[in-house]
Amino acid sequence: MSQWLAQVIERAGNVDDWLASARSKALAELKEKEWPGRRTEAWRYTSLHKVADLNLATTSEATTAEAPQVEGLNSIDLVFVDGRLTSDMTNLVLPDGVTIASLDTKNDAAENLFGQVKPQHHLFGLVNDVLAQHGVVIDIAPNANVEQPIRIVNFASDGVESHQRSLVRVGEGAKAVIIEHGAGNGHSLNTAFAEYDIADKAALEHYRLALHEGEAIHVGGSHFRLHNESKLNSTLVGYGSQLTRLDVDIEHAGEHAFAKFNNIYLLAPKEHFDLHSTIEHAQPNGTTEENARGIIGDKAKAVFNGRIHIHRHAQKTLAELNNRNLLLTRGAQINTKPELEIYADDVQCAHGATVAEIDEEALYYMLTRGIDKQQALVMLNFGFVQELLFQMPNRALANWLQPILKQRFERMMEQQ
Amino acid sequence: MSEQIDQALERKYDAGFVSEIESETFAPGLNEDVIRRLSEIKGEPEWMTEWRLQAYRKWLKMNEPEWAHVDYPKVDYQSISYYSAPKSMKDKPKSLDEVDPELLRTYEKLGIPLHEQEMLAGVAVDAVFDSVSVVTTFREKLEEAGVIFCPISEALHKYPELVKKYLGTVVPKGDNFFAALNSAVFTDGSFVYIPKGVRCPMELSTYFRINEQNTGQFERTLIVAEEGSYVSYLEGCTAPQRDENQLHAAVVELVALDDAEIKYSTVQNWYPGDEDGKGGIYNFVTKRGLCEKNAKISWTQVETGSAVTWKYPSCILKGDNSVGEFYSVALTRGKQQADTGTKMIHLGKNTKSTIISKGISAGRSNNAYRGLVRMGPGAEGARNFTECDSLLIGDQCGAHTFPYIESSNPTAIVEHEATTSKVSDDQLFLCQQRGLDPEKAVSMIVNGFCKEVFRELPMEFAVEAGKLLEISLEGSVG
Numbered sequence: 001m002s003q004w005l006a007q008v009i010e011r012a013g014n015v016d017d018w019l020a021s022a023r024s025k026a027l028a029e030l031k032e033k034e035w036p037g038r039r040t041e042a043w044r045y046t047s048l049h050k051v052a053d054l055n056l057a058t059t060s061e062a063t064t065a066e067a068p069q070v071e072g073l074n075s076i077d078l079v080f081v082d083g084r085l086t087s088d089m090t091n092l093v094l095p096d097g098v099t100i101a102s103l104d105t106k107n108d109a110a111e112n113l114f115g116q117v118k119p120q121h122h123l124f125g126l127v128n129d130v131l132a133q134h135g136v137v138i139d140i141a142p143n144a145n146v147e148q149p150i151r152i153v154n155f156a157s158d159g160v161e162s163h164q165r166s167l168v169r170v171g172e173g174a175k176a177v178i179i180e181h182g183a184g185n186g187h188s189l190n191t192a193f194a195e196y197d198i199a200d201k202a203a204l205e206h207y208r209l210a211l212h213e214g215e216a217i218h219v220g221g222s223h224f225r226l227h228n229e230s231k232l233n234s235t236l237v238g239y240g241s242q243l244t245r246l247d248v249d250i251e252h253a254g255e256h257a258f259a260k261f262n263n264i265y266l267l268a269p270k271e272h273f274d275l276h277s278t279i280e281h282a283q284p285n286g287t288t289e290e291n292a293r294g295i296i297g298d299k300a301k302a303v304f305n306g307r308i309h310i311h312r313h314a315q316k317t318l319a320e321l322n323n324r325n326l327l328l329t330r331g332a333q334i335n336t337k338p339e340l341e342i343y344a345d346d347v348q349c350a351h352g353a354t355v356a357e358i359d360e361e362a363l364y365y366m367l368t369r370g371i372d373k374q375q376a377l378v379m380l381n382f383g384f385v386q387e388l389l390f391q392m393p394n395r396a397l398a399n400w401l402q403p404i405l406k407q408r409f410e411r412m413m414e415q416q
Numbered sequence: 417m418s419e420q421i422d423q424a425l426e427r428k429y430d431a432g433f434v435s436e437i438e439s440e441t442f443a444p445g446l447n448e449d450v451i452r453r454l455s456e457i458k459g460e461p462e463w464m465t466e467w468r469l470q471a472y473r474k475w476l477k478m479n480e481p482e483w484a485h486v487d488y489p490k491v492d493y494q495s496i497s498y499y500s501a502p503k504s505m506k507d508k509p510k511s512l513d514e515v516d517p518e519l520l521r522t523y524e525k526l527g528i529p530l531h532e533q534e535m536l537a538g539v540a541v542d543a544v545f546d547s548v549s550v551v552t553t554f555r556e557k558l559e560e561a562g563v564i565f566c567p568i569s570e571a572l573h574k575y576p577e578l579v580k581k582y583l584g585t586v587v588p589k590g591d592n593f594f595a596a597l598n599s600a601v602f603t604d605g606s607f608v609y610i611p612k613g614v615r616c617p618m619e620l621s622t623y624f625r626i627n628e629q630n631t632g633q634f635e636r637t638l639i640v641a642e643e644g645s646y647v648s649y650l651e652g653c654t655a656p657q658r659d660e661n662q663l664h665a666a667v668v669e670l671v672a673l674d675d676a677e678i679k680y681s682t683v684q685n686w687y688p689g690d691e692d693g694k695g696g697i698y699n700f701v702t703k704r705g706l707c708e709k710n711a712k713i714s715w716t717q718v719e720t721g722s723a724v725t726w727k728y729p730s731c732i733l734k735g736d737n738s739v740g741e742f743y744s745v746a747l748t749r750g751k752q753q754a755d756t757g758t759k760m761i762h763l764g765k766n767t768k769s770t771i772i773s774k775g776i777s778a779g780r781s782n783n784a785y786r787g788l789v790r791m792g793p794g795a796e797g798a799r800n801f802t803e804c805d806s807l808l809i810g811d812q813c814g815a816h817t818f819p820y821i822e823s824s825n826p827t828a829i830v831e832h833e834a835t836t837s838k839v840s841d842d843q844l845f846l847c848q849q850r851g852l853d854p855e856k857a858v859s860m861i862v863n864g865f866c867k868e869v870f871r872e873l874p875m876e877f878a879v880e881a882g883k884l885l886e887i888s889l890e891g892s893v894g
Contacts, residue, residue, distance in 0.1 A: 041483065045822075312811070327826035330793060334824075340817040341485075342836050345808035349836040355791070355823040356830070 002052035026129030083162030097144025103135035135165030142171035158186025185214035228254035240271020471599030571607035641676035670705030693751025696723025709735035730759035748781030
């Protein structure tokens, strides 16, 4: 066991609130967990030695001022700084059908969601279970059509360890847009886990922006449960930071559910990014489309593990997973593992993974058209991830992200 | 229809019988004394005994791997007898006439009569009956070409320097749990040495056969192809029916020096266990080849037998421009479990590898592909293409794909594709419309599905493999 985890368990003993019974269950599980090493399959390519002896402040006085804004996006912002909700909840103007509550007080929706969607095997998920005292509970009433995005911001400031939790219930036939936005570049550890329950015929548009940089350590997850005929359209955009590890679980718990999941990762030199996605097809007639694309800069390391699990009962499932990667330099590294585990026979499943460098012929073509090499490389490489950016339904968010990602990419090319 | 299916599914294992030959067998159990005695009986040099003991000590510290997608009762390694030899072998037969007729009949039942084999199109057979090699044919013809093809125990006496130089260089004695066990207790196997520039005049083949009850088989094969040489090696197996689970932990090492080429083909049809998965062979095999400059190693396997298969024939592409290939058809039915695939480790520049894996699951079986493609930092311009397709027949089976891709060179290109589907109703309908019965239709569709792999097999194996698949699929259609 690591020194840090021992300390987590000790601190967990001091957390006493209305979620005590759920927390003590998680604590019991956490005590049974071994500290992951190279032989732990889920952490095979991601070393936790930087976390093992971590000793950061667990309280902070930081305020909202530093939290990132998204220009041009008219969203309802719920801002967490170092795990504390700093937005004034009383002044929020909410559209019809939206209820937002803090996790601090007892709440029916929270009771039904806390730890119910997120699989128990995520080590840091359990840490979040026992330590995340603050969070939000978003409840979308049945048949409410909420077009205004709700943005949950997680800002981690230098020298602080923090834990935040989001619980979202999208009622039957309702529509909602949720953005999880993480940021911070100081030496910090932030865990942020979100659980979503999407009822029959409901639709969720979801974004997770894991834009931590520099010395930040960010571990988190977004976990979805899809009921009959529900829809999920999710896009994840990640930087690497010192260590970023995300787990996304999508469970088809009802029939005829549809999930689209796009991921973009853009790793500047020395960053580490690890994404594990698991799609559970537990019911028949489900559809999943997953596309992951990454560009990996010098001495950066990307890990992608995409698992599709089709249960015996889940006939007529259509599932596709595609992972494409570009390594920019010799020092860059990618470890990818698209997995299929299939127990039903009448299904169509495919996965593909590629690792390649830039197409010489395409580059040559552009050079003959008088485009200088650097610019041609940017166009070709960035075009590769931009394709997924164009698929984002929320144009305002895409338009804000596009120049930011492009600038980051140009810097990556210069640093080579 | 379903009656036919049931009948066909209850088909008994064709090669299941026990031949009664008196054997000298060690009492079950494993310790350093057993290894010393084993080594002594085989008259091995001192270094070999020490090598085995080192492997044993490593093995003691290792844990049985649990990461594979297979589930089987734990093997009690102390209940296995580690040596058994047919008694009539005491006074080594010089020709087929001196061989125990009972033994010869065993082979005949299996359809590999040695007399005929001698006349057959240039196939030399090193037949392994339990643990002692019985007869080696065509030895002289091979000797003319300078090719050494003999039991590894004999090679230890005749060519100790060669064996010592290469044994354990590709699969180290502590490589993994089963390889370490094999290194400690291997009884026999084949040794092949192809001198510089020689193209082996015939295809080499070995038939393995597990016979003695409770006897694990620990074969060790070492093939060394010197610069610019070529050899094609065939391995086929079948075993008699019995209830006790039998362990098979073989190690195969291939060394292909500069410009050499080794083609290694396997048809594996060991007893898969009965309808409930009782009995059947545990096949835990370590196979690995090392390619030097411009060398090529090609693994082709057709796996239809065994209760549990754990097998990953691999290539270490160390030399520049070397090539690795893996073609596999794995068919599981009943309660069979297979976790098989390959590892392609690209170290040299411009190395290339191709992986074609076809998995077919029927009945209540589980079939997993597990592969690793690693592009080292020095693998400039390296290229890999992987295709693994799974076919499901019936709704009680499972097909799984676990490909690991690790790349740390920007100029290396890795492509992986996998699909899973079932035999489509449209395909079946089309075939039946043309007058084929459903069984023939499925057999044809599956054969087409496996075509890319069968194409790689030597002629006589391709025929055998096609037939095997057809028999195995009988009654899986509905």
